[in-house]
Amino acid sequence: MPEDAADREYFTAIETEFIRRRGTPFLLSPKDYALARRWFVLGIPAADVCAGIADAFDRREARAAAGRVNSLSYCEGAVLEAWERRASARVGRPDASEAEAVGPRLAELALALGGVDARFAEPAAAARRAVERLAGSGKTPEETEQSLSRIDRKLLRGIEELLPAGERDAIRADVDRRLAGDAEAMDDRALRRTRDVLARQKLRAIHRLPRLSLLA
Secondary structure, X not given: OOOOHHHHHHHHHHHXXXXXXXXXXXXXXXXXXXXXXXXXXXXXXXXXXXXXXXXXXXXXXXXXXXXXXXXXXXXXXHHHHHHHHHOOOOOOOOOHHHHHHHHHHHHHHHHHHOOOOHHHHHHHHHHHHHHHHHHOOOOOHHHHHHHHHHHHHHHHHHHHHHOOHHHHHHHHHHHHHHHOOOHHXXXXXXXXXXXXXXXXXXXXXXXXXXXXXXXO
């Protein structure tokens, strides 16, 4: 259980959102607290965790899924996605009222991709073309954001493949060191997802890569 004020505020925000979306008054279990503490140690803001919880339940409702969610781990993938998406971005998500800002933002992203290190010219050019196509796609801001997320991940995969083996290994070693205290408590899928998110964050920071998002 959390002991200091910062912990209490963090866990309370997560517990409140999870209970609200689950629709039952049951508190988080010890296993749920262990997962939330890993997020706290990783530095995932409570706002990002709550956004991920909301995303997970929104998707579930869209599928009209039956039954009840019994564990916070149901939201783990969505929380990691929200953390990555919202990093260095303004709080919030695109909606219809922001539609007029989509075009200028896509133009800004296309321009930024033109300034990516020449070593990564091929994946950056492919990403730029994809971003430019989005401008005339007629997609809603939320659909555009989802497309940008896919383009962003493809860009980072392409760049990672072009890195010298030593640099790739160094990034992965740094991620493993960061997760050393928690890896044994995570199942394989969660560990793989978390490693991937942290590796993308490290790669973006090292090479000052633009984040392909309407939220930046």
